[in-house]
Amino acid sequence: MLTRVDAPQTKQWPAPGHLVSVGEHRLHLHCKGQGGPTLVLEAGMAGWSQDWAFVHDGLAQVGQVCSYDRAGYGWSDAAATPRNGMDAVDDLRRALDAAGIPSPYLLAGHSFGGLLASMYARAYPKEIAGLALIDAVGRDYEAQFPPERYRKFRSSLGRTLRLADMFSPLGIPRLIHLPASLVAERLPAGEREAAIAMSYSRRHFRALRLEDAGFDEVLKQALRLGPLPAVPTIVLSSQQMRDFPPGLEDEVMRLMWQRNQMSIAKEAGVEPVVFAGSGHYLHVDQPDAVIRTLDAWREKAREPSHAH
Numbered sequence: 376m377l378t379r380v381d382a383p384q385t386k387q388w389p390a391p392g393h394l395v396s397v398g399e400h401r402l403h404l405h406c407k408g409q410g411g412p413t414l415v416l417e418a419g420m421a422g423w424s425q426d427w428a429f430v431h432d433g434l435a436q437v438g439q440v441c442s443y444d445r446a447g448y449g450w451s452d453a454a455a456t457p458r459n460g461m462d463a464v465d466d467l468r469r470a471l472d473a474a475g476i477p478s479p480y481l482l483a484g485h486s487f488g489g490l491l492a493s494m495y496a497r498a499y500p501k502e503i504a505g506l507a508l509i510d511a512v513g514r515d516y517e518a519q520f521p522p523e524r525y526r527k528f529r530s531s532l533g534r535t536l537r538l539a540d541m542f543s544p545l546g547i548p549r550l551i552h553l554p555a556s557l558v559a560e561r562l563p564a565g566e567r568e569a570a571i572a573m574s575y576s577r578r579h580f581r582a583l584r585l586e587d588a589g590f591d592e593v594l595k596q597a598l599r600l601g602p603l604p605a606v607p608t609i610v611l612s613s614q615q616m617r618d619f620p621p622g623l624e625d626e627v628m629r630l631m632w633q634r635n636q637m638s639i640a641k642e643a644g645v646e647p648v649v650f651a652g653s654g655h656y657l658h659v660d661q662p663d664a665v666i667r668t669l670d671a672w673r674e675k676a677r678e679p680s681h682a683h
Contacts, residue, residue: 388569390450392424392443397469403450404443404470408435412481412504414673415471416442419486419655420590420620421555421583423449423573426485428566429662430669437670443470447582449573459589460596464495468502478502481676483669485509486655487590489639490516494597500604505676506643507669509611510655513639514597519631528622529591535621536587540580548575555579557618558659603643607676610647611668612636617654 392405405424406413414434418426424442434440444451446458446466458466471480481504484492489511496503517525539548539555548554556579559570573579616629623632640647648668653660 387572392441392450393474394450394452395470395473397466397473400446400452400454402443402446402452402466402470404441404474405431406439406441406474406476407431408437408439410438411477412438412479412676413471413476414438414440414481414483414669415467416440417467417482417484417488417492418442418445418448419484419488420586421557421579422485422488423451423556425449425562425566425570426556426558426656427658428562430658430666433662433666434669438673439476441471441474441476443467445582445586447578447585453578453582457585457589459586460491460494460593461498463491464498467491467495468499479504481505481507481673483507483509484511485658487512487586490514490593490597493603493639494593494600496604496606497597497600497602500601500606503604503606505607505672506603507609507611507672508639508643509657509665510613510636511610511639513635513642514594514600515638516635517591517594519634519638524627524631528628531622532620533587536580536584540577540584543575543577543580546575548580555583557620558656561659607672608643608645609668609672610636610640610643610645611657611665612647612649613653613655613657614649614651615654618659619655 390403392403394401395404416427423444427442431442445463446454479502482492482495489508496506539553554574556570556574559574562570616624636647650657650661658665
């Protein structure tokens with residue numbers, strides 16, 4: 376039996392979308408606009424539906440768009456067990472099905488969410504009409520780094536997140552200005568207060584710690600899956616090492632990140648679209664350009680030659 380952890384802030388700020396059952400827990404799904412194929416937005420690690428606040432309404436002008444919160448984030452229930460990789464993918468599938476939203480879907484994923492979106496596409500290619508990978512993590516991400524450097528980065532980040540989870544009930548992360556979300560404080564005025572409150576909550580630090588702890592296993596899962604489907608695919612990439620997790624800021628890591636982006640684009644058979652001057656959150660830094668780019672990609676996916 377799963378008991379719901381109702382965080383005070385989710386009562387203070389009602390969910391903008393709907394909670395749909397995916398078994399023992401519920402996910403928050405926030406859909407706007409009309410017309411298919413539906414565009415589904417997958418946030419990065421430490422993020423949830425509010426990450427897309429600058430682009431959600433604009434994208435909804437030309438078709439239905441749905442953002443959502445993975446288990447434990449935003450307005451979604453925490454799950455009884457960690458939802459690593461394919462668990463998260465299957466949660467999303469069940470949520471879309473429960474909400475009566477038919478496939479095929481256009482999937483757009485940011486960072487870790489890009490890895491999950493590509494895993495969905497690899498595992499269920501017939502359900503995908505198009506794929507947009509926004510400064511995404513590639514499944515061969517680890518291979519881009521010197522092994523020792525990768526292990527050091529991963530263990531340091533894991534330690535930071537364990538401490539943040541442990542000390543969040545005491546308010547320590549807020550005192551030292553270490554929110555779970557990297558962009559909550561830059562979101563639009565109507566979203567910012569709720570996002571900041573959630574960003575310092577114990578449940579968000581726990582969700583982030585568990586997701587990070589499963590990261591290397593998710594990469595292994597992704598490597599076991601088949602190829603990307605032959606659907607319209609775009610790769611959007613940052614130019615600056617800004618708004619990345621701690622440990623990814625220096626020049627060596629920037630080069631590794633660029634190798635990651637090139638590897639993703641090469642597999643997809645496309646050239647990455649680099650957003651000059653943008654940090655990791657392209658949809659926060661340059662929302663209008665992201666909307667234009669995604670709208671053009673959606674048009675291509677709707678062409679009869681690509682339609683399922």
